[in-house]
Amino acid sequence: MDSKLKKELQAKCLDVKRDVISIIYTAGSGHPGGSLSAVEILTVLYFQEMKIRTEEPAWPDRDKFILSKGHAAPLVYAILAERGFFPKTELATFNAPGTNLQKHLDMHLVPGVELSTGSLGQGLSAGIGMALAARLDKRDSHVYVLVGDGELQEGQIWEAAMSAAQFKVDNLIVFLDKNNCQVDGFTRDICNIDPVDEKWQSFGWHVQTIDGHDLSQIEDAIVKAKSVPGKPHIIIANTIKGKGISYMENKPEWHARAFTEEEYKQAMEELYQQERALQK
Numbered sequence: 001m002d003s004k005l006k007k008e009l010q011a012k013c014l015d016v017k018r019d020v021i022s023i024i025y026t027a028g029s030g031h032p033g034g035s036l037s038a039v040e041i042l043t044v045l046y047f048q049e050m051k052i053r054t055e056e057p058a059w060p061d062r063d064k065f066i067l068s069k070g071h072a073a074p075l076v077y078a079i080l081a082e083r084g085f086f087p088k089t090e091l092a093t094f095n096a097p098g099t100n101l102q103k104h105l106d107m108h109l110v111p112g113v114e115l116s117t118g119s120l121g122q123g124l125s126a127g128i129g130m131a132l133a134a135r136l137d138k139r140d141s142h143v144y145v146l147v148g149d150g151e152l153q154e155g156q157i158w159e160a161a162m163s164a165a166q167f168k169v170d171n172l173i174v175f176l177d178k179n180n181c182q183v184d185g186f187t188r189d190i191c192n193i194d195p196v197d198e199k200w201q202s203f204g205w206h207v208q209t210i211d212g213h214d215l216s217q218i219e220d221a222i223v224k225a226k227s228v229p230g231k232p233h234i235i236i237a238n239t240i241k242g243k244g245i246s247y248m249e250n251k252p253e254w255h256a257r258a259f260t261e262e263e264y265k266q267a268m269e270e271l272y273q274q275e276r277a278l279q280k
Helices: 003-027 032-036 039-049 070-083 088-093 123-136 155-166 187-191 196-202 215-226 261-279
Strands: 064-067 143-148 172-178 206-211 233-238
Touching: 003 032, 003 039, 003 070, 003 088, 003 215, 003 261, 032 070, 039 064, 039 070, 039 143, 039 215, 064 070, 064 123, 070 088, 123 143, 123 155, 123 172, 172 215, 196 206, 196 233, 206 215, 215 233
Parallel strands: 064 143, 143 172, 172 233, 206 233
Antiparallel strands: none
């Protein structure tokens, strides 16, 4: 990734993070920690890698993204608004009565959303089906799925993993947002998923491990995945819960909670400081 593009995407990440924090602060509820941990992944996907048309969300040859860890809906709403699928002014309606932007994604209400998610463990199965359908239709498209590390404690994930390897679904690229936290604490203390790379390899997947906040590593991993035929792909992204906000980072309690006014102001100031540093 050249330096100019990287700087543009870094700036976009800061815009998205501001949107996420504002969405949750205005609504008085939401899931900030796991939204912020995956900002860089979705920014690379939506602003660099995915074939999509904002003016034609149902374009048959599009790439598709599924948020299997559905509680991170504020991140997807922020990304879709920044990408132009709907006006940014609509973000202020998150979780309000009658809104299209519900606490979990609704594919029937929001353009650009491919699957209604919220019940953990189900997104990967649907993603496999979409990838198989694209292959049957002879479409040159990919399906991307974002799963959480706590979500890997769901049995359906591993049933899906077996089937994807069985059917050699190589147009499927899964990102694991490995921020090591879930709603009840640290993942290792709830039900340890490690060594997670060896588990996916044993299930027949092509596995890569990256820094999930490094834009270049994210892009390179996608390119490499597309070059390996005959296997489904998982990119294990080591991330930090609440990335970018000092008092939130690596804190399980920020899985689901709103901001006080003071916390909101501090978070926004920290992001503006990061923006000023990026502009130097």
